Amino acid sequence: MKFNFLARVAAEFVGTAFLLMAVVGSGIMGERLSGGNMAIALLANTIATGAVLVALILTFGPVSGAHLNPAVSLADAWQRGLPWRETPGYVGAQILGAYVGVISAHAMFALPLLSVSRHMRSGRPQAFSEFIATFGLLSVIWGCSRLRTSLVPFAVGAYITAAYWFTASTSFANPAVTFARAGTDSFTGIRPEDVPGFVAAQLLGAAAATAFFSWLVPGSPSSAPDVLLSPLKGQQQVSSR
Secondary structure (H helix, E strand, O other): OOOOHHHHHHHHHHHHHHHHHHHHHHHHHHHHHOOOOHHHHHHHHHHHHHHHHHHHHHHHHHHHOOOOOHHHHHHHHHOOOOOHHHHHHHHHHHHHHHHHHHHHHHHHOOOOOOOOOOOOOOOHHHHHHHHHHHHHHHHHHHHHHHHOHHHHHHHHHHHHHHHHHHOOOOOOOOHHHHHHHOOOOOOOOOOHHHHHHHHHHHHHHHHHHHHHHHHHOOOOOOOOHHHHOOHHHHHHHHHHO
16 A cells, blocks of 8 residues: 555654654653662663564554654665655654654653753764664664565664663664754753764764665665565565565
8 A cells, every 4th residue: 555645754753753752751761760770761761662663663664664763764765765855754754753752751741841951972982872873773774674574673673672782872873863852851861962973973874884785785675665664565575686
């Protein structure tokens, strides 16, 4: 079934909003219930984020591809899976949805709807972590979408769960998430002045992974929904190459 542009943009908006609700809301809940144990708070945040990614990709993947991430949409447009004329709509919906997700999480926990984060995440190690995190995420997406399409939701969820712990930055790996998390002065926040370095590293990581997989496994999905989930069609595409 082919969905129109408005439906796909709406899926990106709602999906990204729920992603941020999970990221920010679980961070707030984890911090409140952990009794000051930051490892427990991070574990709670990690599990919620990984789980919601699987659910959201399974839900919205057949509609829009469930990019939920401007780096993914830009990489897909580069590989001609998403028309460039539609890319601003995807990216705009993702960023707007991310802010709505933060506002909704704050509202659920009786916090100010938006607050400027004071959580410092600066320095070369943090930026390098974001490069690695995003390179790995796009590698998982490109590798699985071309070779193991039906496993993409689980692979992405598993990767982000792991990357929370092996990267110093806790793996934002998403410009929309990064922008929106500057609007929460909670466990998952990032200072606004640290955002540009994170976003630059994320875009570089996405570009590097996309270029690498263009050489390693030539051939990309023919439409945006096939990037993250369209099992039957994706399997047919892979087998026909």
